[in-house]
Amino acid sequence: xxxxxxxxxxxxxxxxxxxxxxxxxxxxxxxxxxxxxxxxxxxxxxxxxxxxxxxxxxxxxxxxxxxxxxxxxxxxxxxxxxxxxxxxxxxxxxxxxxxxxxxxxxxxxxxxxxxxxxxxxx
Amino acid sequence: xxxxxxxxxxxxxxxxxxxxxxxxxxxxxxxxxxxxxxxxxxxxxxxxxxxxxxxxxxxxxxxxxxxxxxxxxxxxxxxxxxxxxxxxxxxxxxxxxxxxxxxxxx
Numbered sequence: 001x002x003x004x005x006x007x008x009x010x011x012x013x014x015x016x017x018x019x020x021x022x023x024x025x026x027x028x029x030x031x032x033x034x035x036x037x038x039x040x041x042x043x044x045x046x047x048x049x050x051x052x053x054x055x056x057x058x059x060x061x062x063x064x065x066x067x068x069x070x071x072x073x074x075x076x077x078x079x080x081x082x083x084x085x086x087x088x089x090x091x092x093x094x095x096x097x098x099x100x101x102x103x104x105x106x107x108x109x110x111x112x113x114x115x116x117x118x119x120x121x122x
Numbered sequence: 123x124x125x126x127x128x129x130x131x132x133x134x135x136x137x138x139x140x141x142x143x144x145x146x147x148x149x150x151x152x153x154x155x156x157x158x159x160x161x162x163x164x165x166x167x168x169x170x171x172x173x174x175x176x177x178x179x180x181x182x183x184x185x186x187x188x189x190x191x192x193x194x195x196x197x198x199x200x201x202x203x204x205x206x207x208x209x210x211x212x213x214x215x216x217x218x219x220x221x222x223x224x225x226x227x228x
Contacts (some may be wrong), residue, residue, distance in 0.1 A: 037166075044221075044222050044223045045158070045166065045209055045220045045223075046220070047211075047218040047219065050218075059216050059217075061217045062217065095165055100171065106213055106214070107171075107213060108156040108168065108171040108172070108211075110168055110171075110177060111168075112166055112167065112168070113165060114165050115165050
């Protein structure tokens, strides 16, 4: 059974940093792209970033480019989102999502984690 | 960026009704269109990919159609478990983008 478990959310002050983690199980982690998607309170979904299975390719939304960094440790079946220079508008539930097709980045997601809440406030 | 526009933003329906939600892309996205379902306080769930393919385990009352820039998801007979918010999403071009959502209410 595929499972994705996010952690690392919490309350952080504007300008601060936070690192989210998403541990995958039930699938061969290192051959699937992994994404982060967020949802501000009461709002819709926003794609944040994606990394290929090998880690060689990464893409970001303009709203986080230069502030957020996606990475992965395939030995730990974990993908990370390092969030720096956080702003109030980054407040959201952050979900990780698994790419559906082995070795392919530009494809839909088939599994989602339960999400972790990040609140940026003083 | 590719804009995804859903209509309606919300709708009221009854169990057994046939419901169709429309999604329009601001440019041709080929087959790279997915539909997701989200219930309050829950993570999104992938329903349909590549316009019309159902994810494993998705009930057959769901179907997707369309091409190019205009797409639909249809629920042929609304069930109590189907009351949720539905999003379309394109994965053709970065940044990947979502529609604003359609809330299906009783």
